Amino acid sequence: MSLRQLTCINCNATITAPQAASIVVCPYCGHTFEVSTGKKWEYFMFPAYVDSASAWRKAIQFILRRYGVPEDFNTEANLSRAELYNIPYHVFSCKAYSSCSYHGNQASYLEVRNMSILATRTGTWLDGFAETLSFSVRGRSFFNPSQAQKSRFYLPTLDYRQAYNMAYHFIVNQAMSEARKSCSGSKGVDKAEVNYLGLVHYPLWLMEYTYKGKTYKVLMDASGGRVIFVEYPLSTKSRTTMLTAAAIMIIVGLVSGLLASFISPIGILSGLLSAIIVSSPLLTKALSLKDKGSETPAQHRLSSEAWSAIGALTSITGFRLPVLE
Amino acid sequence: MTEPIITEKVFKCSNCNGPLNYTPETIACVCEYCGTVNWFSTEKFKIFIIPTRTRDEVINAFWNRMKEDPNMSKVYGDIELVEVQGSYVPILLGDVSVKGTWVGFRRETEYSGKRVTTRIVTERGFFNTSLRLAVEARREAAEYGLQELTSQTKTIVAQPLESVDWKRIGLQVLNAEVSPEEAVDELKDMAEDQMRDSIRSSKRLDGFYYYSCTPNVDSFWIVLAPLWSIVYKYKGGMYRASISGYNLQFLRVSEPVFLSQRALYVIGAVLAILAGTFILPLTLLSKEDVPSIGFFIFILSCIAGIFLTRKSVSDVREEKWK
Numbered sequence: 001m002s003l004r005q006l007t008c009i010n011c012n013a014t015i016t017a018p019q020a021a022s023i024v025v026c027p028y029c030g031h032t033f034e035v036s037t038g039k040k041w042e043y044f045m046f047p048a049y050v051d052s053a054s055a056w057r058k059a060i061q062f063i064l065r066r067y068g069v070p071e072d073f074n075t076e077a078n079l080s081r082a083e084l085y086n087i088p089y090h091v092f093s094c095k096a097y098s099s100c101s102y103h104g105n106q107a108s109y110l111e112v113r114n115m116s117i118l119a120t121r122t123g124t125w126l127d128g129f130a131e132t133l134s135f136s137v138r139g140r141s142f143f144n145p146s147q148a149q150k151s152r153f154y155l156p157t158l159d160y161r162q163a164y165n166m167a168y169h170f171i172v173n174q175a176m177s178e179a180r181k182s183c184s185g186s187k188g189v190d191k192a193e194v195n196y197l198g199l200v201h202y203p204l205w206l207m208e209y210t211y212k213g214k215t216y217k218v219l220m221d222a223s224g225g226r227v228i229f230v231e232y233p234l235s236t237k238s239r240t241t242m243l244t245a246a247a248i249m250i251i252v253g254l255v256s257g258l259l260a261s262f263i264s265p266i267g268i269l270s271g272l273l274s275a276i277i278v279s280s281p282l283l284t285k286a287l288s289l290k291d292k293g294s295e296t297p298a299q300h301r302l303s304s305e306a307w308s309a310i311g312a313l314t315s316i317t318g319f320r321l322p323v324l325e
Numbered sequence: 326m327t328e329p330i331i332t333e334k335v336f337k338c339s340n341c342n343g344p345l346n347y348t349p350e351t352i353a354c355v356c357e358y359c360g361t362v363n364w365f366s367t368e369k370f371k372i373f374i375i376p377t378r379t380r381d382e383v384i385n386a387f388w389n390r391m392k393e394d395p396n397m398s399k400v401y402g403d404i405e406l407v408e409v410q411g412s413y414v415p416i417l418l419g420d421v422s423v424k425g426t427w428v429g430f431r432r433e434t435e436y437s438g439k440r441v442t443t444r445i446v447t448e449r450g451f452f453n454t455s456l457r458l459a460v461e462a463r464r465e466a467a468e469y470g471l472q473e474l475t476s477q478t479k480t481i482v483a484q485p486l487e488s489v490d491w492k493r494i495g496l497q498v499l500n501a502e503v504s505p506e507e508a509v510d511e512l513k514d515m516a517e518d519q520m521r522d523s524i525r526s527s528k529r530l531d532g533f534y535y536y537s538c539t540p541n542v543d544s545f546w547i548v549l550a551p552l553w554s555i556v557y558k559y560k561g562g563m564y565r566a567s568i569s570g571y572n573l574q575f576l577r578v579s580e581p582v583f584l585s586q587r588a589l590y591v592i593g594a595v596l597a598i599l600a601g602t603f604i605l606p607l608t609l610l611s612k613e614d615v616p617s618i619g620f621f622i623f624i625l626s627c628i629a630g631i632f633l634t635r636k637s638v639s640d641v642r643e644e645k646w647k
Contacts, residue, residue: 011336044349058563061407065562065581066640074561091464093503095510100535102428107537112507112514114464134467137414137552139350139497182521182536224468242638245591249634252595256602264606270623274601278594278630285638293640295565296467 009038044140045086045147046223048203052082055205055220062227066293068238068285073211080215081208084151084222087130089116089200090163096175096192102185109182111175116200117163119156126206129219129229134296135202136224151203160196167194204228216290227295234291242286246279253278339363350500352549353491362491369505370547373483377411377496377551377570384409386573387555387566397580400559407563408556411570413494414471415462415501416478419512419545423520424453425538429530441617448528455543458515462501462508462547470567470576473646474552481571483548496570501547509542516540552576564641579641590637597630 006015010031033039050058056079063069063077070076092115099108118131141147172189179187203222208215216231250272257271285291336347336354343358347365352372354363384406391397391404428449435442459479461471503511517538524530551570556563559581566578601623608619 061563067638093507102535110514112510116465135465137466137468141348182533184534253598256599260602260606264609267606270605271602274598274627277627278598281634
């Protein structure tokens, strides 16, 4: 392997890199850059600060605060699977300028977004949650091979150019909607810039547990210890309570509806309707097989299917995609 | 992507040449050998810090609140502190001057007897002002209480980094993730949006025919603000609280929902059903024929009812401070 000497743009250290390398990570300051352009890239990991035991403990404690969890949950729930996934995201910073003219007046708008796009498919149920994951506010580290070895480590399968196109469509679309909010005249997107910053690996605990013969899913943030998703059983007692409350509501609606129908025949309808609407959260919860919960807000990011839909839309409107080298 | 080339050389202390433990979060690195503080990232941004109160003071503030809270004080003995963690979170602050003009519209509905007329009122105006903005300087981050901390930071006078003893910093310090160029763009975008939203709500507009805003970022800086996250347990369940290390103010807290509260929510939902049931027939009966108002109140009471029913089976009550 032929080597060459490079100078880090950030700390001026001398780096020895293979001749063929196009992107280099400075071992001294971690600065990651493209050799040909000197452009800065990032390659970070969120280390897994939370081990499987404490992730599982946190999941149980989260479930125990929910309404209607069986009393013997703590003793009967058994962890049957715990795997640490390390999943990659392509990170972009994007901006776009849109403009609008209204009766001879010109206005322009700037839209700026950071975007992380899930760069792989694990083929498990965590994919859907990973797409809308928000990052924890915990310390990042530079890429660390030993962290990678301890987990199911996924390299990006989604090419960064493809992800770039998604980010591009998204920011153009955002800039258009920004213009729509501000102006009723003729609008357009003048310019969009998407900067590929690099990769981030994020750790997640994919867990499953059994309770009385049934399996339930748990997904924990291994960096910040947040509950991303849990499934849990509901006790018969709580189901009965909820059904009773719903029944009372419907009876109240019916009786008061009958009374109100003396005023106008529409009374019975409005009584029943409002009772059914108001009691619906109780009914759906009481009749569902498993209940679900989460304590992390989903980022308002779009899934890849939605991205391609946006792509199709923007292609109809005639906005041309830039070609990435 | 190539593998990093690992050599024996590491980042070195400016004073004694000892190896430094450098991570992407490093703003200042205290040399393990000679104690010299080595600065990084300070040439990119002006960085300030809001020094935190001590861990013990934070824990005391937590217990005091629990003692004073009318609901939590009843179960004071059953509360158990599980985790107390503090970190300095980077927040981007900026002063942005904005000027621009706008033409907006508002739909006004008038009821006169049986006639309902809607007319569109056009309003116009201009502005020339300055905004203080704050936003987390991390990419796509979400943390309990972070939003509240960010808005609190706007009003606090932060201190220069050098005023803090980095050898005794104690907390995890997180670095800003944005570049200065991104920071300027982000502040401009925020200023445009915030100005538009504030005009829209203060003038009660339904939309804009035209809105133009020229933002100019006069200055921007990073503030490291202390965020304390607390996890506590009550009857096996886990709840969170976040406290500002600046003035020990609660930013956000989740508390258990007690049985008596659940019962109250259900009663509220039943009242909403009653309101929904009677409002439609009553408005149909009235001489002033305004069924649209009746229908509107019917929908409102249904929404209120759903909200209360959901609350009755929810796991936590959230309280936030802005």
